[in-house]
Structures are given as structure tokens and as C-alpha cells.
Amino acid sequence: xxxxxxxxxxxxxxxxxxxxxxxxxxxxxxxxxxxxxxxxxxxxxxxxxxxxxxxxxxxxxxxxxxxxxxxxxxxxxxxxxxxxxxxxxxxxxxxxxxxxxxxxxxxxxxxxxxxxxxxxxxxxxxxxxxxxxxxxxxxxx
Amino acid sequence: xxxxxxxxxxxxxxxxxxxxxxxxxxxxxxxxxxxxxxxxxxxxxxxxxxxxxxxxxxxxxxxxxxxxxxxxxxxxxxxxxxxxxxxxxxxxxxxxxxxxxxxxxxxxxxxxxxxxxxxxxxxxxxxxxxxxxxxxxxxxx
DNA sequence: CTCAAACCTGGAAGCTGTCTAAACATGATA
DNA sequence: TATCATGTTTAGACAGCTTCCAGGTTTGAG
Numbered sequence: 001x002x003x004x005x006x007x008x009x010x011x012x013x014x015x016x017x018x019x020x021x022x023x024x025x026x027x028x029x030x031x032x033x034x035x036x037x038x039x040x041x042x043x044x045x046x047x048x049x050x051x052x053x054x055x056x057x058x059x060x061x062x063x064x065x066x067x068x069x070x071x072x073x074x075x076x077x078x079x080x081x082x083x084x085x086x087x088x089x090x091x092x093x094x095x096x097x098x099x100x101x102x103x104x105x106x107x108x109x110x111x112x113x114x115x116x117x118x119x120x121x122x123x124x125x126x127x128x129x130x131x132x133x134x135x136x137x138x139x140x141x
Numbered sequence: 142x143x144x145x146x147x148x149x150x151x152x153x154x155x156x157x158x159x160x161x162x163x164x165x166x167x168x169x170x171x172x173x174x175x176x177x178x179x180x181x182x183x184x185x186x187x188x189x190x191x192x193x194x195x196x197x198x199x200x201x202x203x204x205x206x207x208x209x210x211x212x213x214x215x216x217x218x219x220x221x222x223x224x225x226x227x228x229x230x231x232x233x234x235x236x237x238x239x240x241x242x243x244x245x246x247x248x249x250x251x252x253x254x255x256x257x258x259x260x261x262x263x264x265x266x267x268x269x270x271x272x273x274x275x276x277x278x279x280x281x282x
Numbered sequence: 283c284t285c286a287a288a289c290c291t292g293g294a295a296g297c298t299g300t301c302t303a304a305a306c307a308t309g310a311t312a
Numbered sequence: 313t314a315t316c317a318t319g320t321t322t323a324g325a326c327a328g329c330t331t332c333c334a335g336g337t338t339t340g341a342g
Contacts, residue, residue: 022339024289044329058291063330077223079274083298083329085223099266106263114257115273119249125240125277132256132273133220136266165307165320185298199322204299224298224329289338296331307320312313 008036019072026057030065034075034089040105042084080105080133095132108134149177160213167198171206175216175230181246183225221246221274236273249275 012031016023033046041049047062066087069075078086080098086105095108113132121127153172157164174180174187182190188203207228210216219227221239227246236249254273262268 022288024338026290042329056291060292060331061290064290067331079221079223082218082220082226083224085329097260097263099263100269104263108260112260114255116255119238119253119275121275121277122238122240122245122247124280126280127275128241128278129276130273132271134260134262134268135270136262137269139265139267163308163319167321183298197322201300201323202321205321226298284342286341287339289336291334291336294331294333296329298329299327301326302324303322305320305322308318310317311315 008032015074019074021068021072021074026061027065027068029055029057030062031069031074034087038089038107040078040086040088042086046087076129078105080135093131095134097134097136099136099138101138108132149173156215160215162209162213162215167202168206168209170196170198171203172210172215175228179230179248181219181227181229183227187228217270219246221276234272236275238275238277240277240279242279249273 009028009032012028012035013023016027016031021027029050030046033041033049043063043066044059046066047057047059050057050062066075070077070087073091074089076088076091078088078096080086080096081100081103084103088107090107092110094110095113097106097108098104113134115130115132118127118130150169150173153169153176154164157168157172162168170191171187174182174190184204184207185200187207188198188200191198191203207216211218211228214232215230217229217232219229219237221227221237222241222244225244229248231248233251235251236254238247238249239245254275256271256273259268259271
């Protein structure tokens with residue numbers, strides 16, 4: 001984490017306070033990985049990056065922070081790969097393209113796919129998310 | 142497996158032969174779990190059910206069979222839950238409703254959601270699947 | 283300054299899925 | 313029928329991702 005507060009950091013701190021998340025040192029570290037560059041990362045990828053930069057933040061803490069962020073709604077889980085959960089700092093509705101060969105995951109603007117209205121949901125349930133996953137494979141591979 | 146061949150079993154055997162899958166005893170066991178009742182099951186669920194009925198079929202074999210079935214296109218993977226892969230005996234295009242609280246996974250007819258045409262794919266990739274996942278939560282839970 | 287609550291940590295443990303090596307079955311051939 | 317190569321099944325070991333746990337540390341209120 002930079003010793004001087006960046007513009008981003010202030011807004012991330014504000015966002016956390018606003019959602020009832022205490023902006024601890026470690027949580028800010030984790031949040032920065034997702035918000036600074038708009039990437040889709042897994043918990044372990046985030047943990048690795050911090051470790052590579054010599055920053056102390058245990059694996060359990062990364063997992064706890066991410067789960068908390070999801071609960072509080074400042075990030076989203078993206079479930080496209082069995083055995084791996086990606087996290088996405090963009091919470092606005094949008095879709096995803098997932099390359100099953102490379103594991104590459106890219107965003108797709110919500111307008112890129114025309115999507116009709118929500119179907120009837122099972123009794124006693126409420127909508128959490130409705131989105132399209134486009135699964136692609138490398139050509140001639 | 143019933144000692145008398147059911148209608149279903151004959152058609153499953155035919156399907157396998159047709160797709161180049163040798164219909165072994167164990168593979169038929171696994172296939173029946175998916176085709177007899179139209180349920181979405183995980184590999185371990187299938188293994189458990191067979192074990193509960195006192196039928197011998199190792200865990201590795203269940204995993205191998207399912208992977209083979211997917212390769213040969215007689216079933217489909219459904220990725221909606223982190224850390225678990227569901228299998229679906231319906232290979233026609235359709236969508237899914239997933240209850241994140243209960244893990245219940247239900248089909249949604251392809252016509253239940255209006256879906257626009259495929260977006261531009263990344264260079265060098267081909268479409269494998271495009272479907273909608275509707276994620277729901279139990280109300281007031 | 284004190285205390286309780288919240289937080290972080292390393293390691294153990296759990297679950298899903300894959301791999302391995304050996305036993306077993308099968309089908310073709312002679 | 314005997315032989316052989318190929319394909320299949322198996323138990324258990326292993327690997328990756330995630331959660332749990334018990335103990336220590338930090339934080340904020342009073």
C-alpha cells in the first residue's frame with residue numbers, strides 16, 4: 001500500500017465506511033488489488049500478489065476480506081470455473097466471457113447481449129443476480 | 142441396476158454405442174442416476190447414491206465416466222456453485238435457476254428468457270456455450 | 283488506561299477432483 | 313482354447329481451493 005493516500009484509496013475507504021466495513025490495513029490491501037486495475041482475480045492470486053510485493057497479509061485474511069466484501073455488496077463473485085472463484089469489483093449488471101482453455105475472464109457490457117425480463121422465480125425466493133456466461137474455447141485447439 | 146432391461150436402459154445403451162462409449166456396467170450405473178430422474182447431480186452425489194444402494198462403483202470411476210460423457214456430448218456440466226460441478230442429462234440449450242441457499246438447481250426452458258444473439262467473441266475463439274444463470278436466495282433469510 | 287469486541291494469523295482440516303499403479307475384463311487372433 | 317493388447321476399474325495417494333480453529337494482536341469506547 002502506498003504511504004501517501006491516493007485518490008483511489010480515499011474513495012475505497014469512503015466506500016467501506018459507507019457499507020459498514022471497517023477499513024483496516026489488510027482490507028485496504030485486498031481491495032486495492034481488485035479496484036486499482038479492473039481485473040478478475042481469485043483469492044489466491046490476490047494473496048500471491050501481496051506476498052510478491054513483500055506485504056504481509058495472511059491467506060485467511062484475504063479470504064475473509066473477500067467474503068465480507070461480497071456480503072456487503074462492494075464486489076461480486078463470478079462463478080465460471082469449477083474449483084476457483086473470481087472476484088469482480090464491478091457490481092453493475094454485466095455479463096462475462098470465459099475462455100475455458102486459458103481461464104481468461106473478460107467483461108461484457110450489459111448491452112452487448114439483449115436479455116429479456118426475469119422469469120418467474122420459485123416460491124419464496126428473491127432474485128440475487130441474473131447474467132449471461134459466454135463460454136468460449138480456443139479455435140482449432 | 143435392474144436385472145431386467147428397462148426401456149430406458151436400452152435407449153441409454155444405444156445412445157452410448159452411438160457416441161462411441163462402451164456401455165460398461167459401471168457407466169450404465171452412472172448414466173442411470175442422471176437419466177432416470179431428471180436431476181442435476183454432482184459426482185459425489187452419484188457416488189453416494191450408488192453406495193447407499195450397495196452397488197459397487199468406485200469414486201474414480203464415477204468421475205471418469207462423467208468426464209467421458211461430457212467429452213462425448215451426452216451430458217453437460219453446469220457451473221453455478223463454487224467448488225462443485227453439477228451434471229445435466231439435458232444437452233439442449235436451456236438456462237438454470239440456482240438457489241444459493243439450498244444448492245437446488247432447476248432447469249429453465251430456453252424460451253423462458255429472451256436472449257439476443259451472440260456477441261462478438263475474442264479473436265481466435267469459438268463459442269462453446271452461452272446461457273443464463275438466474276441466482277436466487279431464500280426470501281427473508 | 284482498561285476492557286471487550288473485532289481483527290489477524292498460521293496451521294490444521296475439509297471438500298472436490300485428479301493421478302497412479304496394479305488388478306481385472308474384453309475382444310481379436312490364431 | 314490360449315495368448316495378447318487394449319481398455320476399464322479400483323483404492324488410495326495426492327493436489328488445489330476454501331474454511332475452520334485457537335491463540336495472539338489491534339482497536340475504540342469509556
